[in-house]
Amino acid sequence: MASEQDFSTSFIPALYKPASLLPIARHKASLLYLVETYPVTIVVGQTGSGKTTQLPQYLHQAGWCEDGKLIAVTQPRRVAATTVATRVAEEMRCKVGEAVGYSIRFEDLTSAETRVKFLTDGMLLREALVDPLLSRYSVIMVDEAHERSLSTDVLLGILKKIIKKRPELRIIVSSATLQAEEFLKFFAGDEYQPDAEPADLGGKVGRIISLEGRMYPVDTLFLEAPAEDYVERAVKTVFDIHNQEEEGDILVFLTGREEIDRTIQLVSERAASLHPKTPSLLPLPLYAGLTTDQQMYVFEPTPQNTRKVIVSTNIAEASVTIDGIVYVIDCGFAKLRAYDPSTGIETLTAVPISKASATQRAGRAGRTRPGKCFRLYTQTTHEQLPEATVPEIQRSNIAPIVMQLKALGIDNIVRFDFLTSPPAELVIRAFELLFSLGAVDDYAKLTKPLGTRMAExxxxxxxxxxxxxxxxxxxxxxxxxxxxxxxxxxxxxxxxxxxxxxxxxxxxxxxxxxxxxxxxxxxxxxxxxxxxxxxxxxxxxxxxxxxxxxxxxxxxxxxxxxxxxxxxxxxxxxxxxxxxxxxxxxxxxxxxxxxxYFAHAAKMQPDGTFKTVSGGLTLHAHPSSLMFVSIMSTFPSSLNTGLLTLLRIGKQIG
DNA sequence: GAGCACTGC
Incomplete structure (x- = not known):
């Protein structure tokens, strides 16, 4: 029923509309004051607020690089570190590698001159192995901290330890609105004053400052009744927008390649029957599995008399920004990593997104002019979504994190101050694995030389x-x-x-x-x-x-x-x-x-499935594997690297 | 016959 309704009646407007806003410059004085006065500053700023490009320059001008010290700005992704460095170097009229540089795995464009250094958070953690107090830096800005990637979380924990020994170090955490207080509470610890006025929450440790983004308002619309098939519904919405709305490109969020390919096909088929005088539709896929060349089409300017329809995974939510998007269609789901500690298997599962994700997706419509976001779910469903996505550290195999912390000299993982602690089962499972590999001993200490080397x-x-x-x-x-x-x-x-x-x-x-x-x-x-x-x-x-x-x-x-x-x-x-x-x-x-990989060893069964040697769990080979035979359900992707050549050996054992 | 969101040292 719902799918047959005209969208202008089946979508109802959201109550809340974000305001459009101003740039960072007028906050320069207060930003510098906060950084000067408090060890920790939490900067809340949407895309387009200029925090990543402007704030490091303000700090540089204000003298934070005197005495040969550096300003570090960490990013969760390699591309972000390089592109932002290039942009800031331009603004500071120098070449990348001079006053402004970046450092990512396999690429170090810094020199003795470098004062402002952009780097991945994983890279800064590596530096901590050699320089545990990160003493080269006067200011460390952790950008995009709200994404809560594994490395960001570990880094924040390490930084909290470091400021206790280096009171002169300044930490800036860039966060989304929702999590700002959580970050401040984390760093302030006992100083945190929950009864205080918002401006004094952080005691002597820190403050929160909000910057406005250069964002246009986005009208958000929900479905009146749930959609039975969101792919079908997304396609219908594309055509409704095309027929009824002004010009502007469309960005559709779906969960994976299969859905995306199906959507592209449906849009192409139906576009053929558009009236010859209406503008044409250009559907384009976007997901990580495409080659860079294939991804480039998405960034090309839209041809005359055409509307681009970009059908994307989560990649367009945080990693990739496309200009000219005016309409967003959001299916409300994303594939996320999940880890089952009882089997030790990591899987990818489509789950409902969080409210924070939904807001981020909607925001993609308001970058060039006022836009609209069509959510393929009801407002009631939206209200029931979790506020924020569960951080990776609570749903991953944390054995690599345990190793990393131990290499950094943090022996007691259970007592380590995480922003959010990993669940106990994950910690136990990680130690079991590390013990069975011989990396840690009976006292959970790294063995020498095996454990210490593995950690590096x-x-x-x-x-x-x-x-x-x-x-x-x-x-x-x-x-x-x-x-x-x-x-x-x-x-x-x-x-x-x-x-x-x-x-x-x-x-x-x-x-x-x-x-x-x-x-x-x-x-x-x-x-x-x-x-x-x-x-x-x-x-x-x-x-x-x-x-x-x-x-x-x-x-x-x-x-x-x-x-x-x-x-x-x-x-x-x-x-x-x-x-x-x-x-x-x-x-x-x-x-x-x-x-x-003994823990992933499995024995092939006559029907082509596999039984794990340890737990007798039945699995299927991943279709990308040579061991893939005939399959009904999917195989957890993490095993396709670990298990498959071992099958023959599994047979020999059995 | 059938498949894998994303990132990092």
Whole structure:
């Protein structure tokens, strides 16, 4: 019924309308005063408030870089760190790498001159390994803290410890409105005065300041009755907007590739029957799995007499900003990582978004002029949504975090002051895994040298163990390659929807019967020898050129870590290879992999499913795996890297 | 026959 109604009657307007606002400049004096006076300043500012680009410049001008100190600005994403640095360098009339620089994994554009440094929060945590008090910095600004990424949360915990020892350090946390008090409460601790006036909540520790964003008002509309099929409903809404609303591009939020492809197809089909005189529709997909080239279409200016319809995942909510969007259609769901501590399996599940997410999505409509947001759910449903998304640290495998904290000298994880503590089961499970890998002892202390070395390697604990075990199996060169390829997380091959058969046959060329890991090894060896790191060769074989170049970098970095530990890496790629029996070598590699991934070992069943060796849990291979046979339900993606080459070994055990 | 949101050292 609802789907047959005209949208002007089935959508009802929201009660709340955000006001349009002013720039940051008029807050310059108060911002500087707060930073001068309090150790912690929480800056609340929407997109377009200029906090990321202007605030570091104000601090620089105000003398926070005297005595050779630096200002750090952390970002959760690499691209943000580079683009913001470029922008600020322009405004400060210098080149990137001079007064303004950035530092991300594999790219360090800073020099002795650099005073304002943009970096990923993961990178600043790395720096803390060498300089535990982060003493080079006078001010550290943690940007986009409201996203609550794993690294941001760990960093905030570390910073709280550091300010106790460095009272002169200044911390700025940029947050969304909703979480500002939570951040302040965290840093203020006992100083926090819940009964005080809002301006005095933080005692002597900190203050909150709100900046207005340069945002246009967005009219939000809800469905009167729930939609049965939100994909169908999204398509209908696209056409309703196209027929009834003024010009302006449309951004549709859905959860994943399958829905997006279906929507693109439906819009294309129905667009064919539009009246020849009406403007045409240009539907474009946007998700992380697309190559950069494919993603670029989204940023191209809209052609004359055309309306762009960008159908996107969550990627457009925080990571990517597209100009010219006037209409947003929000399905109200997103795929989020979930971790089941009882099985140790990480999955991706579509769940209802939070109110904060919904607001963020709506805001995407108001960047260029007043816009409209069509929510494909009722206002009642919206009221029942959680205020904020559960932070990652409460729904992930935290074994890597435990290792990282221990490497930073924080031994008592349970007593560590997290902004939000991970649930006890996650902590227990993490210690169980680390103990079984030999990384921690009976007293939960890092073992030496195994545990301390594992903590330093930039790979997850299971793979770290495999790397450190490799010399014993005489396959370190190969394992280095496999670890680097696994780090690419399934981006080795480029997607080709139009020709799945061809894509499959290309993949089979590199396939070996030992499984996915050895197939990766094959691909890498072909890339660096036959492929000669050539982009055309990659295109011909449907391989992701950029991903493989990245594998080369990661491999190099891991190798340097190992050499720093005094482990020699004997490269087997060229000369020695001939003298080793390949079958025997493959077996050594598989044995080595089981030293880290035994918890994911499973035995293949006659029907093509798998039973885990430890729990007898039935699983299906992921379709991207060579071990994929015939499948009814999906396979948790985290296992496709860990489990699959081990299946044969699982069989041998059983 | 069927699939993977996003980020990071």
């Amino acid at each position: 390697l930039a790979v997850e604990p299971m793979m770290a163990k495999v790397l450190l075990a490799a010399p014993m199996f005489k396959c370190l060169s190969e394992i280095l390659t496999i670890a680097a390829m696994v780090s690419l997380q399934g981006t080795v091959w480029v997607q080709d929807h139009d020709n799945k058969k061809a894509a499959e046959s290309h993949r089979r060329k590199f396939a070996v019967e030992e499984g996915d890991h050895l197939t990766y090894l094959n691909v890498y060896q072909a890339f660096v020898t036959k492929g000669k790191k050539d982009s055309k060769w990659c295109r011909d074989h449907l391989l992701n050129y950029r991903a493989l170049l990245r594998a080369v970098s990661i491999r190099g970095q891991l190798k340097r870590y190992l050499e720093r530990f005094g482990i020699q890496v004997e490269e087997t790629l060229s000369s020695r290879q001939e003298t080793v029996d390949p079958t025997r070598q493959a077996q050594q590699i598989q044995r080595c992999l089981t030293t880290g």
